[in-house]
Amino acid sequence: MSESPDNFGHWKGTRTFVVDSMAEESRTVTSFYLRPEDGGAVPAYKPGQFLSFQLDVPGHDKPVVRSYTLSDSPSGLENGKLYRLSIKREPAPKDQPDLPPGAASNYFHDHVTVGSTLSVIAPAGDFFLHEDRDGPVVLMSGGVGLTPMISMLNHIVDQGAERPVWFLHGVQNGSEHAFRDHVRQLAETMENVRAHMVYAEPGPGDVLGRDYDAEGFITTQMLESLLPGPDCDFYLCGPPPFMKALYNALLGWGVQESRIFYEFFGPATVLKDAPAPTPVAADSVGGVEVVFQKSGVTVAWDGLQESLLVLAEAHGVEADSACRSGVCQTCACRLVEGEVEYTNEDAFLPDDESEILICSSVPKGKVILDL
Ligand SMILES: Cc1cc2nc3c(=O)[nH]c(=O)nc-3n(C[C@H](O)[C@H](O)[C@H](O)COP(=O)(O)OP(=O)(O)OC[C@H]3O[C@@H](n4cnc5c(N)ncnc54)[C@H](O)[C@@H]3O)c2cc1C
Numbered sequence: 001m002s003e004s005p006d007n008f009g010h011w012k013g014t015r016t017f018v019v020d021s022m023a024e025e026s027r028t029v030t031s032f033y034l035r036p037e038d039g040g041a042v043p044a045y046k047p048g049q050f051l052s053f054q055l056d057v058p059g060h061d062k063p064v065v066r067s068y069t070l071s072d073s074p075s076g077l078e079n080g081k082l083y084r085l086s087i088k089r090e091p092a093p094k095d096q097p098d099l100p101p102g103a104a105s106n107y108f109h110d111h112v113t114v115g116s117t118l119s120v121i122a123p124a125g126d127f128f129l130h131e132d133r134d135g136p137v138v139l140m141s142g143g144v145g146l147t148p149m150i151s152m153l154n155h156i157v158d159q160g161a162e163r164p165v166w167f168l169h170g171v172q173n174g175s176e177h178a179f180r181d182h183v184r185q186l187a188e189t190m191e192n193v194r195a196h197m198v199y200a201e202p203g204p205g206d207v208l209g210r211d212y213d214a215e216g217f218i219t220t221q222m223l224e225s226l227l228p229g230p231d232c233d234f235y236l237c238g239p240p241p242f243m244k245a246l247y248n249a250l251l252g253w254g255v256q257e258s259r260i261f262y263e264f265f266g267p268a269t270v271l272k273d274a275p276a277p278t279p280v281a282a283d284s285v286g287g288v289e290v291v292f293q294k295s296g297v298t299v300a301w302d303g304l305q306e307s308l309l310v311l312a313e314a315h316g317v318e319a320d321s322a323c324r325s326g327v328c329q330t331c332a333c334r335l336v337e338g339e340v341e342y343t344n345e346d347a348f349l350p351d352d353e354s355e356i357l358i359c360s361s362v363p364k365g366k367v368i369l370d371l
């Protein structure tokens with residue numbers, strides 16, 4: 001589904017990019033700088049948005065599709081002529097070391113090198129810096145969840161905006177800490193930028209005050225002592241336990257829910273400490289039911305979940321996803337019965353009309369999905 005870009009560099013489907021250079025940001029995170037092979041322009045993106053990739057990973061019979069955040073300011077690299085991604089190598093889970101390690105991230109780390117070509121789906125995503133607001137911004141990240149925060153931070157600095165920014169980052173230790181010197185340097189030179197780095201388990205070479213500012217996790221007490229108050233815009237990205245803990249800590253502190261913006265890099269989880277929707281029996285009547293046919297699961301649709309994908313995940317139904325924004329088609333699934341409504345008007349709908357994108361749709365009545 002490859003298509004030529006227009007004069008402004010916008011494209012549909014995939015476009016070939018060449019790896020221009022690479023940089024090691026930490027023991028586990030490497031940055032890849034990409035340039036379009038056709039020599040054309042690249043469209044601007046909003047700080048926080050991502051690219052999606054169709055990768056021919058050895059051992060996989062169809063392309064592996066994954067999304068990676070653009071990790072620099074839109075105007076940062078050669079005035080917006082390059083894209084940068086910063087990718088963490090995903091090992092096998094600690095408790096299941098025999099499983100294969102992450103397919104796409106290890107492909108990037110082991111096979112992609114300067115000069116490699118990549119099939120790229122255009123920038124997308126609705127997690128981005130809201131520039132129409134000018135109050136204080138708090139960028140909170142765990143692990144590689146810092147990539148959108150770096151993009152937002154760099155953008156605020158590049159634009160010369162004076163809004164106060166706090167960059168709060170939690171990571172295992174110094175060996176996994178990407179962009180440390182960059183963030184420290186901004187915090188030292190820019191009056192409106194402050195940084196606070198928290199290591200879960202500092203390594204022997206890590207120095208308090210130089211590499212990190214606190215040991216453990218980001219806590220409510222820490223927020224209360226660092227920030228002017230709950231009246232800020234908060235941006236969150238990190239592993240699910242990090243997101244859940246901080247989301248509830250912020251609500252508990254009195255932050256308005258409408259001022260908390262977040263993104264998951266993997267399956268979404270229910271953030272708020274509230275009872276999960278109750279599964280209903282398959283023959284239940286009344287209300288809207290969603291039937292995940294292959295999994296043998298039927299649940300009530302209570303209108304609280306943002307998409308059918310989130311509903312599936314909340315009930316342990318296995319569903320593939322990557323971009324979660326209607327761009328990559330990974331979540332396409334056959335609609336056996338019923339009708340859905342798209343919540344994302346920019347979604348690229350599947351060519352096969354019997355399929356829907358569950359990341360971007362909600363049921364209009366009872367639906368049966370081939371999941
Ligand atoms: C919007 C968005 C932005 C993102 N931005 C970034 C970014 O900037 N940087 C970044 O590094 N990542 C980012 N991600 C995450 C990225 O897209 C990938 O999800 C991540 O790199 C893992 O993909 P993978 O193919 O390497 O791992 P996968 O192959 O998807 O595997 C994931 C994990 O599952 C394990 N696994 C393998 N087989 C099994 C099995 N049978 N059962 C159970 N577990 C198994 C693997 O060992 C691995 O630990 C982003 C994700 C999204 C949605």
Ligand code: FES
Nearest residue numbers: 322324329331359
């Ligand atoms: S997850 Fe990419 S289109 Fe749905």
